[in-house]
Amino acid sequence: MPSEQSSLFTATQSELFDAAFGGSPGRFPLPAAADPRESWYRSVALAGQGRYGAAAVELRRRRPDNTELASLHASTRASWLRQVGKHERAGHFDGRAVFLVGLTGPPESSDAVEARSDALTGLAADALGRGRFDLSETLLARSAAQRDGPFDTGSWRPALRAAWVAAELAMMRGDGSGAVRHAECARALANDADSLRHLVKTDLVCAAALSCVGEITRANEAAVQVAYAAGMHGLLPLRWAATMLCEGTGGLDAGMVASVDLAAEIDRRGGSTTD
Template structure:
């Protein structure tokens, strides 16, 4: 495995590969930190994200958005908002984007702030921020940016869920599924299946939601994606009885903690 393969682990077809090669520069270091966090190795991901100084404001913004996403995964939305706010500050929201990297960084930051708002009960603000994010993806520099569009669809589905609107949640989750089908990232595909399972539960399709959550938990475990396995297992437990042989969500949470989840700040 070569450092150039880090992209395939972070945002491609091989998310469970471990150990990983060393990064040779700031961009690869970001890929490596994203890959490690996807495996639940938060302590190692935290060290990696600090290893290189970002070589552009856009990459520094993505660093901040990435750290915020880890905090949200661990339920710390208020803390995440600080880093998403910094991500916005670094690239600004006024004026035409300099590059696709600018569009990606702006969109990521706004989607992160929307997720933070959702997690703290400010639903109208979340909706507004999602709309702003979509505006920044319009135009030639925003086309083919699959990851921000997919993340926006996830958060849109989650927003509908917390509002109790199951049909809208399923519609957004199915839109996310279509986007994920066109991407190469297995981790993002599994996360999309998890969002769809949760949306089905919100829509009252409990049996289908439970069966889907079991499949997601199995796929996540097979590929070493501990955070997704934990989240899917919690959904399994919430929609029925976890299948025999499955680890409990409490055990998976403890495993995340042992890998440095509690150290992220």
């Protein structure tokens, strides 16, 4: 396995953006970042590969140079914690993300729209993980309101993240048809995305929604495909989640790695110590 320490060459911003939100999510080792924005891209890419320890180090490497980026840093840390089941701790970071950009008055830039939307969607996901479904719904509505204004650039990412959480909320409420509806909305949004990681995550949400309407065989088949795609693109956390869904909907294909072994690999990469 290549060492993160072997990454000695300097990136262009487009290379790190492509690893974080484009077509090369499994690229490793990653080039070095030259500024705080690139450092954020780099940390997002590392976490998508399950390299949470390296991602946390990267996120601390350069202080954000504006409040919107600082808020995105906090939201990003929160998302890592949720991915390993630490919703209570994630809420502290999402709360900081909201505090940094504020919620009084209209957003003054597209960066502020993105940061506010991410923070509120993160808080909605935290509330969902703690069983506070009505609060989660309220926060999703406030997140949507941030994207309904003159500075909304039509970026697919904030709306897509909100659609994932809306689908997950419907699943937790036992609303299978609502889960499928929100998952289909996510898929439509993902059609405008260049990010393979986001496309794979959307397919995972769709597979989970199928299981909620009793389409167990289809859900299992879809989850198997997600696990293979995540493995092919080096997306260990998504591979782990898809594998758990496979195990809950009929089992693994021959040759697939069990979820417990994938979880152990995430731990080795720093997932259990993400903070």
